[in-house]
Amino acid sequence: MRIGAIEAGGTKFVCGIGNERGDIEDRVSFPTERPEETLRQVIEYFQDKNVEAIGIGSFGPIDIDPASPTYGFVTTTPKPGWGNYDFLGAMKRAFDVPYGWDTDVNAAAFGEATWGAAQGLDSCVYYTIGTGVGVGVYAEGRLVHGLVHPEGGHVLTRRHPEDDFAGVCPYHGDCLEGMAAGPALEKRWGAKGAELGADHPAWGIEAFYIAQAVSSAILLLSPKRVILGGGVMKQEQLFPLVRAEVRRLLAGYVRAEAIADGIDAYIVPPGLGDNAGLSGALALGRAAWEREAAAR
């Protein structure tokens, strides 16, 4: 089986071909331009690939409500040309196959639950902490959509006592994204995260904010695994700091072995590494094919 996968990011697009077992056989990547130009490249890539389904994990906000007249659109992004753009419609006009369509972070959560760090579990929460902060939620064996889709990158956190940084979120100032995304790190310390040493005080403060968001997700959703990905989480020294702070914040309240004794295997990096997003899109494509096959 040949399935197409699109990891549609605000900075770059990754397109690939894979099979129903999650093997990615080919991939290309190009910068995200205006939608007409970007979709031209996407369509050109898939033109001769004979895919039986396509899965798309897209930057947002996007409309993922099948009952909505703008289902499949990128909605209110400031990104030039993409606001109110019918992404899924453009794909459907090019290729008449079943489509999976969800947020980039839900796709990554689904990829991790299908073939990665949460394989075999019926729930996980996936955070990406990079240029922005996003959250994908998989619960009771389903991706969570709801009113719009989870936007948990913008939860409020308590301020670190030694941090007087104002925050960079244009909506909320010092929400999680405003305090802990890559641009916040860079503005606060005057250097990119990758340029700061592993023992720089930045990481304790960073873990302080991330751990609050993770604790809130544990309390509200009780996921069976928490996966932390994105550029900032390449700093592996963050994991033990976040785990320790989550345990301090929960203070023994959530009685689960996974947290009491197994937190090193509970709060983890993506099992699929940088492939989480593309593999997730592949899993969305497979699921779309299966849905159509079941309906026939």
Added chain:
Amino acid sequence: MRIGAIEAGGTKFVCGIGNERGDIEDRVSFPTERPEETLRQVIEYFQDKNVEAIGIGSFGPIDIDPASPTYGFVTTTPKPGWGNYDFLGAMKRAFDVPYGWDTDVNAAAFGEATWGAAQGLDSCVYYTIGTGVGVGVYAEGRLVHGLVHPEGGHVLTRRHPEDDFAGVCPYHGDCLEGMAAGPALEKRWGAKGAELGADHPAWGIEAFYIAQAVSSAILLLSPKRVILGGGVMKQEQLFPLVRAEVRRLLAGYVRAEAIADGIDAYIVPPGLGDNAGLSGALALGRAAWEREAAAR
């Protein structure tokens, strides 16, 4: 059809009989004693009722993982006799019928989604704000369980600038429950909430904390409705205060008509009023009966 329902609270038990349409035909209530005495009364009540299924929404923490050896147990409560008590097992020995078993707040969320304020919607979040704070989560048409079950009453909130109250949560001090549950109100102001006037400054501070929790739930879960119940929420003046504060906190980030224009119909009291818990247990019982019928 006759279905039994048990709203098992830490202070009182409510037992009732209803039908598959949600009509409650009979009910009794008694204080929660040690489990043997309480279960004796429960079993006596249902003895001659000929119910075809029983649904239980229980205080917790409880074990709701069907694969666990202690499924059906009340687990780590300090309540005398109830710690590690096999509640569901005791019921099953008395009545051989299908059982629904979930947390009291998940039951209430399910009741509201079945017959109440979230009827016809596939997601809602139900908060009870009373002696404690609890959260039930219904997403993608399913109650959320996960690792344990949602415990969202204990999320951290930012401190109100005019509030120096230490908080009463034995685990976290000034978490949501520690700052906003009934006992916190009473300790902070030296009077029960019901004794404070509707224009008392207590309510602005109370709304400040509740709105943070509601905003976090909206950002993480994107529910199609938020229902606020429990004794504290009987103070109806809280609703407009909470709604206004939620909109202030979200700051236009979540682009949904339900929040932009329809928040009065989005953050609401329980449609079933004080029956949310018992009706929810009834809905759990009906669902258990349907599951067994489908499996036969």
